[in-house]
Amino acid sequence: xxxxxxxxxxxxxxxxxxxxxxxxxxxxxxxxxxxxxxxxxxxxxxxxxxxxxxxxxxxxxxxxxxxxxxxxxxxxxxxxxxxxxxxxxxxxxxxxxxxxxxxxxxxxxxxxxxxxxxxxxxxxxxxxxxxxxxxxxxxxxxxxxxxxxxxxxxxxxxxxxxxxxxxxxxxxxxxxxxxxxxxxxxxxxxxxxxxxxxxxxxxxxxxxxxxxxxxxxxxxxxxxxxxxxxxxxxxxxxxxxxxxxxxxxxxxxxxxxxxxxxxxxxxxxxxxxxxxxxxxxxxxxxxxxxxxxxxxxxxxxxxxxxxxxxxxxxxxxxxxxxxxxxxxxxxxxxxxxxxxxxxxxxxxxxxxxxxxxxxxxxxxxxxxxxxxxxxxxxxxxxxxxxxxxxxxxxxxxxxxxxxxxxxxxxxxxxxxxxxxxxxxxxxxxxxxxxxxxxxxxxxxxxxxxxxxxxxxxxxxxxxxxxxxxxxxxxxxxxxxxxxxxxxxxxxxxxxxxxxxxxxxxxxxxxxxxxxxxxxxxxxxxxxxxxxxxxxxxxxxxxxxxxxxxxxxxxx
Amino acid sequence: xxxxxxxxxxxxxxxxxxxxxxxxxxxxxxxxxxxxxxxxxxxxxxxxxxxxxxxxxxxxxxxxxxxxxxxxxxxxxxxxxxxxxxxxxxxxxxxxxxxxxxxxxxxxxxxxxxxxxxxxxxxxxxxxxxxxxxxxxxxxxxxxxxxxxxxxxxxxxxxxxxxxxxxxxxxxxxxxxxxxxxxxxxxxxxxxxxxxxxxxxxxxx
Numbered sequence: 001x002x003x004x005x006x007x008x009x010x011x012x013x014x015x016x017x018x019x020x021x022x023x024x025x026x027x028x029x030x031x032x033x034x035x036x037x038x039x040x041x042x043x044x045x046x047x048x049x050x051x052x053x054x055x056x057x058x059x060x061x062x063x064x065x066x067x068x069x070x071x072x073x074x075x076x077x078x079x080x081x082x083x084x085x086x087x088x089x090x091x092x093x094x095x096x097x098x099x100x101x102x103x104x105x106x107x108x109x110x111x112x113x114x115x116x117x118x119x120x121x122x123x124x125x126x127x128x129x130x131x132x133x134x135x136x137x138x139x140x141x142x143x144x145x146x147x148x149x150x151x152x153x154x155x156x157x158x159x160x161x162x163x164x165x166x167x168x169x170x171x172x173x174x175x176x177x178x179x180x181x182x183x184x185x186x187x188x189x190x191x192x193x194x195x196x197x198x199x200x201x202x203x204x205x206x207x208x209x210x211x212x213x214x215x216x217x218x219x220x221x222x223x224x225x226x227x228x229x230x231x232x233x234x235x236x237x238x239x240x241x242x243x244x245x246x247x248x249x250x251x252x253x254x255x256x257x258x259x260x261x262x263x264x265x266x267x268x269x270x271x272x273x274x275x276x277x278x279x280x281x282x283x284x285x286x287x288x289x290x291x292x293x294x295x296x297x298x299x300x301x302x303x304x305x306x307x308x309x310x311x312x313x314x315x316x317x318x319x320x321x322x323x324x325x326x327x328x329x330x331x332x333x334x335x336x337x338x339x340x341x342x343x344x345x346x347x348x349x350x351x352x353x354x355x356x357x358x359x360x361x362x363x364x365x366x367x368x369x370x371x372x373x374x375x376x377x378x379x380x381x382x383x384x385x386x387x388x389x390x391x392x393x394x395x396x397x398x399x400x401x402x403x404x405x406x407x408x409x410x411x412x413x414x415x416x417x418x419x420x421x422x423x424x425x426x427x428x429x430x431x432x433x434x435x436x437x438x439x440x441x442x443x444x445x446x447x448x449x450x451x452x453x454x455x456x457x458x459x460x461x462x463x464x465x466x467x468x469x470x471x472x473x474x475x476x477x478x479x480x481x482x483x484x485x486x487x488x489x490x491x492x493x494x495x496x497x498x499x500x501x502x503x504x505x506x507x508x509x510x511x512x513x514x515x516x517x518x519x520x521x522x523x524x525x526x527x528x529x530x531x532x533x534x535x536x537x538x539x540x541x542x543x544x545x546x547x548x549x550x551x552x553x554x555x
Numbered sequence: 556x557x558x559x560x561x562x563x564x565x566x567x568x569x570x571x572x573x574x575x576x577x578x579x580x581x582x583x584x585x586x587x588x589x590x591x592x593x594x595x596x597x598x599x600x601x602x603x604x605x606x607x608x609x610x611x612x613x614x615x616x617x618x619x620x621x622x623x624x625x626x627x628x629x630x631x632x633x634x635x636x637x638x639x640x641x642x643x644x645x646x647x648x649x650x651x652x653x654x655x656x657x658x659x660x661x662x663x664x665x666x667x668x669x670x671x672x673x674x675x676x677x678x679x680x681x682x683x684x685x686x687x688x689x690x691x692x693x694x695x696x697x698x699x700x701x702x703x704x705x706x707x708x709x710x711x712x713x714x715x716x717x718x719x720x721x722x723x724x725x726x727x728x729x730x731x732x733x734x735x736x737x738x739x740x741x742x743x744x745x746x747x748x749x750x751x752x753x754x755x756x757x758x759x760x
Contacts, residue, residue, distance in 0.1 A: 107584045175591040183584050209595045217602030221699065228688055230695040232606070238619070238692045243609050247602050 014511065023117060025109035028512060030116050031095025032412065035405075037116075038087040041123055045079035046474065048072045053436075053470035059457045069453035070138035071155070075126060077141030078159065081259065082166045083123045085397050089262030090115075090173050092404055093201045095412065097177060099505035099512060100195045102186035102521040107179035115172035122165035129158040140451055142248060145222060145233035145241045153226055160219045160226075167212050170258075174205035174212075186504075188523040195503045195527045196285055200265025203289035207254040207261075207296060215251030218244055242307050249300035257296040259393055260360075261289055263400025264331060267356055270407045271335055272528045273501045274350040275342030276543070279528040281334040288327035295324045305373050306380045314373045321371035328364055332357065348422030352403035355430050359395025363388055366441065381451070384444025390437040402429070410498050414510040415491030421483035428476035435469025500543055503527045582734040589738050593745045596707075600749050603703065604756060607696050611760075618693035623685045625697075625758055633676045634754050637708075640669035641747045644715070644740050654730040656722055663719050663736075666743070670712040677705050697757060704753055707746045714739040 019029055020036075051072045055063040064072065094112065098105055106112045129136040134152030137143065137159035148156050181198050191199075221232040222244065231237025233244040264285075272279045279285065301309055301317045309317070335357055344350060366388040370376050379385060402425070409417050439462045444450075448459045455463070497506040504521045505512070530543055611617045644666040650658025686694040718739050721727045728736060 107581075108588055111588075171592075171595050175588050175595070178591055179584055179588045183581075183587060209591060210598050213595045213598035214602035217599045217606070220703075221603075221606065224688075224695070224699065230689055230699075231692060232695060232699075237689075238614075240610070240613065243606050246609070247606060250602070 015514065023113050025105070025113045026514060027094050027098050027106045027109065027112060028412075028516075030112050031091050031093075033116050034087050034091035034094055034119070037120055037123070038084050038091055041079050041083035041087075043477065044127070045076050045084055046477070048076040048079065050470060050474055052076060053467040055453055056455070056463050057467040059455050059460050059463075061453045064453075066453045067135065067138065070140075070151070070451075071130065071136040073451060074137045074140050074143075074159070075130075078126060078137075078163070079123070080393075081141060081255070082163055083119070083126070085259045085393065085401070086166070086170060086255075087119055088397075088401050089201075089204065089259070090170070092197070092262060092266060092408070093173070093177050093204075096408065096505060097180055097198055097201060098184065099411075099508065099516055100198055100503055101181065101184060101189060102504050102517065102523070103180065103184035104516045106176050107183055108176050111172055112176050115169045115176065118165045118169035118172075122162045122169070125158055125165070126162040129155045129162075132158065142252070143222065144248075145225065145239075145244050146235060148222065149225055149234055157223065157226055160223050164216055164219055167216055170208050171212050174208035177201050177205045178209075186520060186523060192283065192286070193523065193526055195265075196268035196279065196282065196289075197262070197265035199286040200261045200268070200289045203293040204258050204261040206290075207258050207293050210297060211251040211254040211258075214247055218247035218251075221247075242304070245304050245307055246300070249303045250297075253300040253303060254293075254296045256389070256392065257292055260397050260400075261292065263356070263397050263404065264289065266404035266407075267335065267353055267400050268331075269503065269527075270349055270353045270403045271338050272530060273407070273499045274345045274347060274353065275339040276345070276530050277338055277342040278526070278530055279334070280337035280340075281330070282526075282528065284330050285334050288330045291327040292324060295320060295327070299324065302371055302376070305376045318371055318373050322368060325364065325368050332361060332364070347406070348417060348419055348426055349403050349406040351423060351426040352399050352406060355426060356396060356399035356403055359391055359399055359430075359433065363391030363393075363395055367392065379444050381449060382444035383440040383448045383450055386450050387437045387440030387444060390433075390440070394437070395433055398429075398433075402426070407499070408505075409487070410494030411505055411510050411512070413488055413491070414494050415487050416494050416498060417487045417491065418483050421479045421486070424479040425476055425483065428472055428479065432469050432472030432476050436466050436473060437469070439463075439465050439469075497547065500547060502529060502546075582732075582737075585734060586737060586741070589741055593741065596745065597749075599703075600752075603700055604752065607700060607756060610692055610696060614692070619691045622691060622693050625684075626680075627758060629676055629680050630754060630758055633673050634750065636669050636676075637673050637747055637750050640666045640673075641744050643669065644743050648733070648736050648740050651728050651733045651736050652730050656725075656728060659728060659733075659736065660719060660722050663715055663722070663739075667712060667715045667719065670708055670715065674705060674708055674712070677701065677708075700753055700757060704746070704749060707749070711739070711743045711746045714742055 015024075015026065015029055019026075020033060024030065024033075051064060052069065055061065055069055057063075061069070094106070094116075097103075126136075132154040134155055136152075136155040137148070138151040139148035139156065143156065143159065181194070181202055185194060221230075224230040225232050225234050225239070231239035233239045233241045235241060268279060268285055299317055299321045301313065302321045305314055305317075339354070366384070370379070370385065370388055406417055406422055409415070443459055443462050443466075446459065448455055494510045496508065496510055498510075499506070502524075504523070507521045508517050524546060529546075643662050647659045647662030647666065650656075650662060681698075686697075688695055688698050718728075718735050721735060
């Protein structure tokens with residue numbers, strides 16, 4: 001009976017596929033638009049990475065010219081940061097926040113659609129810059145002057161315009177997320193009973209609102225230098241390139257948290273569901289996100305230990321940077337404690353969740369090493385740094401992203417994912433990323449510079465290993481893509497709540513109807529109270545009883 | 556963004572494409588959203604001001620030798636005009652709270668005139684300064700800061716004119732429904748505060 005009602009409901013109130021190509025204001029459509037767009041750029045940015053790794057397989061520049069290498073290197077970084085991982089966070093936030101807090105849409109639906117539709121033009125512009133006079137930008141994703149002022153004006157100018165468009169999208173999105181979280185929760189849900197993903201998006205949005213505009217200011221001034229002939233950052237005209245570095249990193253250091261915090265939130269929601277245990281340290285995880293945001297804003301100059309930063313200032317930034325290990329450590333230990341002794345369902349989402357903890361931990365530990373001034377000076381601009389941030393952002397953010405993707409795929413599509421293909425994706429990705437990025441630490445310690453197409457022959461064997469790993473990463477996308485299409489067409493019907501989860505999005509149909517909920521959802525327990533009854537006893541029967549109580553357990 | 560935010564009179568819900576999920580009609584949400592937008596705007600100016608302070612600190616002579624001295628009289632008068640206009644505009648909001656639409660029109664009209672005088676004054680200053688955008692780092696910073704602020708005044712002026720235009724329609728703004736008035740006022744006060752900081756930083760210090 002329930003199934004019949006639900007299918008009739010879905011027939012009448014689901015979106016048409018064409019809606020996904022329009023200026024639609026439904027947050028779920030916008031979430032999917034962001035997700036598909038970001039994955040399109042994941043494949044493009046990934047293909048660029050394969051070009052780079054193919055070039056680096058040998059010590060000679062025999063695959064692409066050094067100028068082309070610089071262009072692919074710049075666009076690989078830019079695309080992966082601004083057009084893949086940041087929009088991917090926005091995708092989940094758009095899709096999940098209203099559902100998780102029991103709202104029928106975001107606070108500003110029209111603004112939401114505007115924010116999304118700034119992203120594709122930004123990305124397309126960036127790709128078209130390959131074809132302008134002088135080619136695409138070549139100064140790396142940091143675009144440090146004076147290099148960015150001398151390596152092709154139009155490619156660089158388009159790069160600036162593109163980043164400004166995507167940055168504006170990000171700011172408009174952040175305004176919407178914060179307003180929605182503060183103003184649209186159902187009556188019974190206070191801040192301390194909302195899912196941790198919402199907390200992580202609050203922290204992320206605060207960072208976006210405070211830091212992204214500073215990058216915009218830096219880029220506008222850089223644009224003046226490029227086009228109008230001013231010298232804000234050009235030393236030949238009396239300007240100071242280090243001022244650009246300060247402004248750039250005031251955004252771009254927080255940006256690493258803008259990239260990772262949403263996935264911290266996703267993981268905090270995924271792990272307890274598949275371990276069938278309440279989250280350990282809910283408040284500690286929530287507040288540590290805010291602590292990370294605050295500390296993230298005051299540590300930017302650790303990227304500039306070699307830029308003439310005075311010693312006393314280096315000590316401050318070193319200490320503040322090391323301090324970030326505390327809230328991050330709180331999260332790691334809380335996640336470990338959450339799955340410790342749990343009844344773990346080792347499905348694809350959980351595999352990625354556990355993989356996330358392992359690889360992010362590795363990136364975090366090398367981050368603590370890099371925060372130390374003497375060590376940083378030794379390995380600055382070497383492959384050690386490349387290895388570090390790829391563990392954090394690919395090992396951490398991508399693993400978290402895929403954990404979230406596999407977890408909410410049934411909710412978004414109404415179909416279950418193919419588990420064997422999902423696990424093949426995980427295994428290839430996990431092995432591939434370790435083979436690619438682990439040897440980079442050794443290369444860096446040996447002294448191989450980053451951002452170069454040419455290197456000493458002694459580095460070739462380790463580089464070939466990295467390239468092999470990169471090819472494995474490329475192969476890992478095959479089961480992923482097949483899985484998505486196969487499951488969309490032939491996947492088992494998911495039902496409302498296939499994971500027997502407690503957050504509100506699982507109370508509605510899969511995929512949710514246009515209005516999200518038939519009637520206002522009921523907050524029947526904390527988001528992670530898996531099976532704990534009034535006496536704190538944890539059992540599967542308790543979970544079923546609690547789900548049955550609100551009628552949310554229909555499969 | 557403000558433009559879209561003030562299009563709806565208070566209490567109405569904009570039509571959404573095929574579902575009833577719109578919440579942009581709720582004035583409380585919209586004012587909160589605008590406050591967040593102004594936080595982001597403040598950060599842009601924070602970036603520009605910080606860059607200016609760093610230049611001022613690290614350069615051996617500031618402004619560099621040969622830079623014409625800035626006159627204080629005109630920008631001083633402009634400052635008085637802009638600061639006063641904030642109070643004038645607030646009288647408009649007070650009027651609409653008493654359902655006095657003609658009062659709103661009067662005070663917002665005066666605010667718009669004061670905004671135009673400010674911009675004309677700034678143009679006059681630009682044309683009579685014997686320096687250009689690329690003269691030196693000080694000149695570049697001066698034009699970037701005051702120009703960017705001028706753009707904000709222009710935008711605030713457009714918001715004020717939009718309120719005046721809409722107030723012609725009977726019942727558009729009432730003592731119960733005046734979100735557009737509040738939004739324009741909040742933005743105008745923001746522009747005003749930024750100018751005070753800018754004036755102290757660039758002209759007085």
